[in-house]
Amino acid sequence: MCLLALGWMHHPRWRLVMAGNRDEFHARPTAALAPWQDETSVIGGRDLRSGGGWAGVGASGRMAVVTNVRDPLAAQTGPSRGALVADFLRGRDPAAVHIDRLATVAGAYAPFNLLLADSDSLEYLGNHPAERQTLGPGVHGMSNGALDAPWPKTRRLMAALEAWLQKDGGGAAEAAAPGAGPLLHPPYYGPPPPDLTPLWNALADEHRPADSDLPDTGIGLERERWLSPAFIRGDDYGTRASTVLLIDADGHGEIHERRFGPQGAPSGQSHVIF
Template identity: 55%
Template sequence: MCLIAFAWNTHPRWRLVLAGNRDEFHGRPTAPLARWPDTAMAAGRDLEAGGTWLGVNDDGRCTVVTNVRDPRDPQVGRSRGLLAVDYLTGPDQAPAHASRLRADAAHYRPFNLLTFDAREGIYLGNRPEARLQTITPGVHGLSNADFNTPWPKTRALMQRLQHWLEVDADNLEPLFAALADERQAPDEALPDTGIGLERERWLSSAFIRGERYGTRSSTLVLIDHRGAGRIVERRFGPHGRPDGQTELRFGIAD
């Protein structure tokens, strides 16, 4: 998962609204969003390492993880996707889970992890060292840098989410349109993460279209203040080819 905007405890209906794109190599085997057998969680599945990038469970918890873009980092350690599974299938709420994980965070590949429960949202990152932060009410963003780093595509998605909350916090199509935005940022606004200008340009759009690498899925999560919600995943193949949609309900029934 490489681009996220979310609204936390800032809307009268929704405790959490989260919009995110997962960017990955198209050749990496992946299972679509589904309920996992013998668990209370729903998520896509990375069939290579066994984890997930974003998921929810029936008690209204949600988690999402991104990598950290730094070509100088060797990217070794345990799979960060296992962090999401550990949270959604374990007994700990977000603060306890993050506190327990903090001591072991350095043993995972570079990650940003967001965890949400009925009361609190927590950010935990492990580069350059473990950092834990309680999330304040409001609209926030995350990509492949530190929490709330103002990359152009992160700011743009946050702005469109804020507008959606103010105008029509029900119709999902404007949020999917924001995730499908292929406009690239001007050169003067691009970050310098050590990958070169041409690649910075390509990765600066919300939706990345490519033959070998690109946006694999766009996902929306909406959880109300009782813990009931829905998760919707749209999937894409090489060159952005549509590859199906799944929607699931979870938590307390309406």
């Protein structure tokens, strides 16, 4: 992921709600959101170059999401950051135990922010700079800087999620987007599906803030401007996927993905109920 907002223990129905965008080179091979063939309890998109993931769910509603930290002077070597997601989702250790163990080896990885959640806690680990937190109820945001750094696009997505969480989370099912693929889920007889339209709209936001509000991450003003919207368009690099994840108190929920090609052209969507 490169941008996300996450609501934790902040809604009467959903224990966790996450909305985020993955920005990546369009040429990087990627598998669409689905249960993983080699570990069907893991559901998410998958990076086919390294075998890891950027966001997903595992058994009993375990959640993991990772972002890189933007620093052109930092070393970009080390193990795949996607493995940080995959290893937790495949495992069974509590989030707090797993992340404490990771903290001892986090320096070996290129800069990252990592969020892990289980039924009991939401845990954060960053390695640039080194930071470890157990997060409380509320809305948290993360992009390619520090946790809850007030980047304009992070603040806008957090505000949109906060507004959505203030509603009851119910409503009519959304219509399938043009060119959508099949819905990957069994028959569902629970409460009515939530109306995710406000979250999709927030993830598609192309607002560019004033130069004075932009962070300075060492990449120059023109690139800061280009990377400043929630949704990024480009021929070679841009937003590849938007994801919305909802998990209830029992560890059940749904995960949605909308995919995009060069210049933001829609390329499909998936939806899994677990």
